[in-house]
Amino acid sequence: MLQWLPENVSTFGQGVDNLFYGIYYLTLVVFILVMGTLIVFLIKYRHQEGKRADYIEGSTTLEIVWTAATTVIVFGLAMLSYPQWNNIKSPTQFPDNPDVVVQVSGKQFNWDMTYPGPDNELGTDDDLKLENELHVPVNAVVHIRLTSEDVIHSFFVPQLRLKQDSLPNRFINVWFEATKAGRYEIPCAELCGFGHSGMLGYLNVHTQESYDAWVQERWP
């Protein structure tokens, strides 16, 4: 089933995928065991003339065993997930000194990208505003300052394994480092009105040279 996952092109994406695969195999095993048991029981203990069911009210030992076992498994899973989650979403754990900072603002039904320009400050004259086109270099840490002008949208780049809602009058920081140049879609993942379907931006991941050229062209 997991071959349907879009290609991963972010540094933290592999961690997400590993968890995905881990849970997939875990749940697959549990599913096969439970369904297998169920089917065996249905066949073996089907009603037969002259045979009565056994009067069994339960087993405390079994209850304890399966309660403990599931608790341990799900907690184990949680333990494995904390670091990945923090790495992706906790601002305190983001890699410092981003190579690029961009403000991305959702509005019905576009993504507005604002580059701070050479002075690295938003709200100044050298800012660059682009509609639905985000340009970043490959193998560089990018910080996104996510916000919205009207309703809630959600910034989703499937290949980066990144999704974050954007909220009006709030600034939420996310980061990523793309590992492969290319053009990726940025759909909006949160219902935002009648144009929600089709609200679509593009992430252009450039090689360093082509990114430098792009910068050169915008801020000569």
Added chain:
Amino acid sequence: MHDNEHASHHHEESFISKYIFSLDHKMIGKQFLIYGLLMFFLGGGLALLFRWQLAYPEKPLPIIGASEQYMEEGEVVTGADRMWENIYESEKEEWLEVNMPNGVVEPAFYNMLFTMHATIMVFFVVVPILVGAFGNFLIPLMIGTRDMAFPILNMLSFWLAVLAAIIMVVGFFVPGGHAAAGWTGYAPLSSDPQWTGVDWGQNLWAISLLIQGFSSLVGSINYITTIINMRAPGMTFFRLPLVIWSLFIVAILLLLAFPVLSSALALLIFDRLAGTTFFTATTEGGGDPLLWQHLFWFFGHPEVYILILPGMGIASELIAVFSRKPIFGYRSMVYAMIAIAFLGWIVWGHHMFQSGMRPGLGSVFMTTTMLIAVPSAIKTFNWLGTMFRGAIKFTTPMLHGIAFVSMFVIGGLSGIYMANTPVDIFIHDTYYIVAHIHYVVFGGSLFAIFGGIIFWFPKMYGRYMNDVLSKIHFWLTFIAFNCTFFPMHILGVGGHMRRISNPMQYEFLQTFEGMNIFITMSAFTLGFAQLILVFNFFWSMYRGKVAEQNPWQVTTLEWEAPTPVPHGNFGQIPTVYRGPYEYSVPGEEDDWTPQARPEHAPATSGD
């Protein structure tokens, strides 16, 4: 309890007091059942409309859509081109022409369709049937009493639900269309008309849900009081059938959860009509969109357990009865439900992992959510244990019970993926969630409902449902259900967002066109299969084979009552001598020992 002279003696009732403003819990239960089945058709029809659009985006619907323009040009001008123009001018044009010009579902209409589909299914189908119908019908009968504690409140609860349904349906026809902000109604999309163009639709949505909330509140007070105070002599708490336990717990959840939704809805109405900004972050201060989400999910997560717990209860009855065995670990089944009810209050944040809620909280909610998987697992293992060394009879209700367990396993396991915060980053707001919801609510609750209807039908109407039709319905539903919803897991893994009307607008979703078509075909099959059930239901009411008093040889009290159950239920209130699942007791002649059979009394088998 007091012997109720006037309740059991025969007095002529008028049509109105017997069938319409009835105070009898059984009649109110049946009213809720028919109400739920009717709304089930409305909700299902909406789903088929939007499924068509997903499989064949921008293509006209076969019946409505054979428009001249399409016939002549092979395409129609619709969709995004007309979106902006239409949104405020709707009142001037005809309903169908506005929402489905040339038979094509407009994007705004699409949003309304899935919003109303979910709203109706959750609030007007599953809860009314599970809680309203089964709760009303079963509680007095199974605990051994003559009626609910507050019959007038009970009637009020039904008629409030009718009022809510009427308001909800009227919403379809007001200018601007019905609510279109999702069943979750996220603000500010829902709280400010300018973002959707929906005006009174959203208001009526909120008002209707407020009223539905009152209906539930009144009902739950009644259930709790009845179960605590009116159990038959000898019916201790630990002799209650599991379905009664589940309804008891659900009543408590409803009582505590619905007021939270009601408050949120009230604030929403203020925001929309009185210009307040509880859910809007303005630069001058004001509220916060996340406040809505916290309130909604603080209600919403207990609500999803309200949707499943009675299903678990019904499935437990079916599995024990048709395995002819006691429930494996009766007490741990009860404790598991209590645990779910407690933990259900501290997991709501798992719906908000990507919402902008502080990431540290995400970890906390992941932990609690993982914990709630434990009692769900315990219940599953106990169902398996109940079948172990049983004598399983594959009656149609049992087939539904088995389907419930297997579908719930899939739904529970998919829950683990989403509970996992890093994985949820990817699958949140995709079809993975849609698959999960339907495996638990359709695969779970609805199969339990179907099984329960067939199982208790003989007590409700004194007749059997036609078994051939029931079996056809079961197998068609089971297969079509899995063909419809299993592939949605794959769509989710591919990143396919939920709530989009046209997946073909995205490069990375092109590969899923075939799968979407397959899903739609299966969905139509699934929808039509339900016609069999409803036909069977109404046909059997009048034409079904007449049933004896206890056709499935069940131990619990509802089968002690004569069929059809008279006003007042029991001639003499039964006394309870044992637990509800005394099947295949060694040394007993029959493989079932009714709760009401006195100790050491000679067995009087079969009726």
